[in-house]
Amino acid sequence: GAVVSQHPSWxxxxxxTSVKIECRSLDFQATxxxxxxxFPKQSLMLMATSNEGSKATYEQGVEKDKFLxxxxxxxxxxxxxxxxxxxxxxxxxxxxRDRRGAGNEQFFGPGTxxxxx
Amino acid sequence: xxxVTQSQPEMSVQEAxxxxxxxxxxxxxxxxxxxxxxxxxSRQMILVIRQEAYKQQNATENRFSVNxxxxxxxxxxxxxxxxxGDAAMYFCAYRLYTGTASKLTFGTGTRxxxxx
Numbered sequence: 001g002a003v004v005s006q007h008p009s010w011x012x013x014x015x016x017t018s019v020k021i022e023c024r025s026l027d028f029q030a031t032x033x034x035x036x037x038x039f040p041k042q043s044l045m046l047m048a049t050s051n052e053g054s055k056a057t058y059e060q061g062v063e064k065d066k067f068l069x070x071x072x073x074x075x076x077x078x079x080x081x082x083x084x085x086x087x088x089x090x091x092x093x094x095x096x097r098d099r100r101g102a103g104n105e106q107f108f109g110p111g112t113x114x115x116x117x
Numbered sequence: 118x119x120x121v122t123q124s125q126p127e128m129s130v131q132e133a134x135x136x137x138x139x140x141x142x143x144x145x146x147x148x149x150x151x152x153x154x155x156x157x158x159s160r161q162m163i164l165v166i167r168q169e170a171y172k173q174q175n176a177t178e179n180r181f182s183v184n185x186x187x188x189x190x191x192x193x194x195x196x197x198x199x200x201x202g203d204a205a206m207y208f209c210a211y212r213l214y215t216g217t218a219s220k221l222t223f224g225t226g227t228r229x230x231x232x233x
Contacts, residue, residue, distance in 0.1 A: 034220070043208060043223045044162075091160065095221075106212075106221065108162035 002028045004096050006109035013084055014117055021079045021112045023094030029074035030096035034106070035067075038091045050077050074099075084116040119144045121211050123224035130199045131232050137184075138194045138227045140209030148214035151185065152221070153194045157205040165207070168192065170214065196229075204231045 003026040013019050023033060032051050036044040048064075050056040050071035058064045066088075068080040077096075081088055095108040120143045130136035142151070153165040168176045168185050175183050180197045196203055206226045213219040 038160075043225050044221075046220055049220060093160075093162065095162070105164075110159070110161045 002026075002096075002098055002105070002107045004094065004107045004109040006092075006094055006112050008112060009110060010113040010115075012115045012117065015085050016083055018080055018082045019084055019114060021081075021092055021094075021114075023077045023079070023096065023109050025075045025096040025098075025107070028096075028098045028100065028107075030077075031074070031099040032097045033071055033077040034095045034097075035069060035077075035079050036093040036095070038093060038111075040091075044093060047079075081114065084114070086116045089114055089116045119146075119211050119213075119222050121209050121222050121224035123207075123209055123227050125227045126225070127228045127230070129230040129232060130196070130203075132199055132201060134199055135195060135197045136199055136229065138196075138207050138209075138229070140192045140194070140224055142190050142192065142209070142211050142222075142224075144190070144211065146213060150212045150214060151183075151192045152210040152212070153181070153183070153192075154208045154210060154223075155203075155205045156208065156226075157202075162208075166194065199231050201231050201233075204229055 005024045007022045035047045038044050047062045048056045048058045050069045052071050052074050056069035071077040093111045095106050097106045122141045149170045151168045155163045155165050166178045182195045184193045208226045209224040210221045212221045
């Protein structure tokens with residue numbers, strides 16, 4: 001099956017620093033990648049949708065200058081949390097949609113736990 | 118806007134028994150997908166089952182089956198012969214059928230416990 005990886009799996013950083021999270025589709029090309037945020041015991045909240053070679057589309061209420069998304073290729077998207085603060089601590093999950101599948105199957109990465117001190 | 122509602126925050130089932138998780142949704146569209154995802158303690162999202170709205174036949178995947186009632190906008194998941202490994206959060210999700218950028222809308226989730 002299709003595999004999506006995320007790196008790092010967990011990261012601890014100091015307040016005010018920036019953190020970059022990578023999302024890769026390992027064995028397929030992803031037309032579209034999605035970034036979600038999940039708080040403990042809650043559902044996934046879509047932050048943004050990114051298409052290769054174009055600007056990401058952010059959901060209402062998500063600060064695009066704080067959460068920078070780059071989708072440079074059909075297999076890589078990155079999320080950079082700029083000037084991170086403790087309230088940005090969360091579990092971040094990416095997913096990638098396989099362009100080939102008839103149902104446009106969407107596969108999820110294993111997530112990245114961000115802790116901001 | 119589409120909404121997905123899971124009214125059961127927690128459910129419990131004994132091993133080998135059957136359990137049904139409820140999901141309702143609201144949409145004005147006619148062509149869409151519905152999904153059940155499982156999120157075990159590892160937090161890796163795993164697709165359990167998918168239903169295309171245009172199909173009248175309920176989807177099945179081994180011990181997992183759905184009861185899709187389009188008119189009632191209901192999409193329940195039945196897990197038969199429950200196993201300890203089924204313990205997880207289960208999320209119901211909706212997505213429009215067309216458009217590669219169409220988004221998944223998730224419900225709030227149901228935590229399933231499996232007891233011996």
